[in-house]
Amino acid sequence: MATIQRTTARVFYYARNVARDIAPQALFRRRLAGRLEKSLLADGSVRQRLNYYNKLQDAFSPSPAAVRIDNLPFVPSMYYYDLKEIARYFDPKLLIDLQFGDVVDVPEVPSLVKNRPIHADNSNAIILKFNKFRHFHMPADATAFADKLPAVVWRGDLNNPIRTRFLDAVRDLPFCDAGSHKSYAPAEYSKPFLSISQQQRYRYIVSLEGNDVATNLKWIMNSNSLCLMLPPTYETWFGEKQLEANVHYVPLDPDFADLAEKVRYFEQHPAAAERIIAAANAYCRTFANEKAEQAISLLVLYKYFVLSGQIEPDPEVWGYITG
Incomplete structure (x- = not known):
């Protein structure tokens, strides 16, 4: 049962993301280098977190089922918008393997997911902050x-x-x-x-x-x-x-x-x-700094695109990622 505040927040979420989709996407791609440069100024927790979410270390190739950034599945819409918020900074022709929704098994190929099983061999499941409107709703509590x-x-x-x-x-x-x-x-x-x-x-x-x-x-x-x-x-x-x-x-x-x-x-x-x-x-x-959250998300995707052979790594950015 949604409150007025929650309903208003949902409307704002969709309005903001629709506006981003309507805007010329080249504007976002021009900002990628600057966003990545700012990411390098972050403390070590950013590096630790991005490599925790994206544990991949070896090169790989996208699967035949991979989709282009400019052709991401729209359903469910919140997953689409949460991914597009970050992916729009990259070349729209780049390919992504992904699994929207609840993931109970580790994907056979490196894929973007909301969640993954907790065990040692889960590196193919690359976590992004999907469905964050629902899962990261953390209202304040004033009662001791x-x-x-x-x-x-x-x-x-x-x-x-x-x-x-x-x-x-x-x-x-x-x-x-x-x-x-x-x-x-x-x-x-x-x-x-x-x-x-x-x-x-x-x-x-x-x-x-x-x-x-x-x-x-x-x-x-x-x-x-x-x-x-x-x-x-x-x-x-x-x-x-x-x-x-x-x-x-x-x-x-x-x-x-x-x-x-x-x-x-x-x-x-x-x-x-x-x-x-x-x-x-x-x-x-840890998750309250929106700038840090976006920086980590960008670096998670950047690492994915580099290891999948789709972009040439910038030496400084890649040096930061690999430590």
Whole structure:
């Protein structure tokens, strides 16, 4: 259920991106060198992040299914606009392999994706900040941890067996308000819709992966509530693999039998909860610098085009990327 502010932001998102598409694209391509030059002035975290999102080290060739920048698929539209925001700075004839939507397997060829499985051999999955309007919506939270309800909350779609297992495990816990707000949810799992601001009233918010990553993870970690979750198995631009248990979030056992114990502990040790919340908030601030976010995105694509043999690397830029 969208708020007026959220609806206004969505309209602005589309209006801005449509205007960019209408504008002469050559204007953006002329700015590429300057944008890249500014990127080189960034600190080491930019290099570390771009090489984390794009782990490729060896040359490769685009597949026969690769698409030109000037012929990117428009559906889903937010993926299109998020990619075009960065890709428009490059030659429109350059080819890209990509997979829009939820990606559960590593692509067979190097491809741009929103998310990838967390395991050692995932370098073919090159992460870009796709669907950011939804996944990087991290509203402020003005309520202190101590002033929140001493209870646990979760809402979501039952699109993963883990979520159903969680609801079965916590159904008899009086301090746990968990369920699905979807109209098609079975009656025993059904709960009324709660907005983000309503969920932020609770001290403890559970994050559970769905089709891939948990959409609510980012706004939970940006709140003054404590995030409880299983260790992640997928990651996005948010770098979920880099989150540390008991540093950025509270880990739960696979059967969720420890939920009551964890809540009891943090109710008795609120300072420990607030330390984790502070670390989570600091992690979220990593993504608040829009100029840095764009610089990293440009360098991720630049590296892709160089290794795919489609552009000759500038020695200074390539030296920065490779360290």
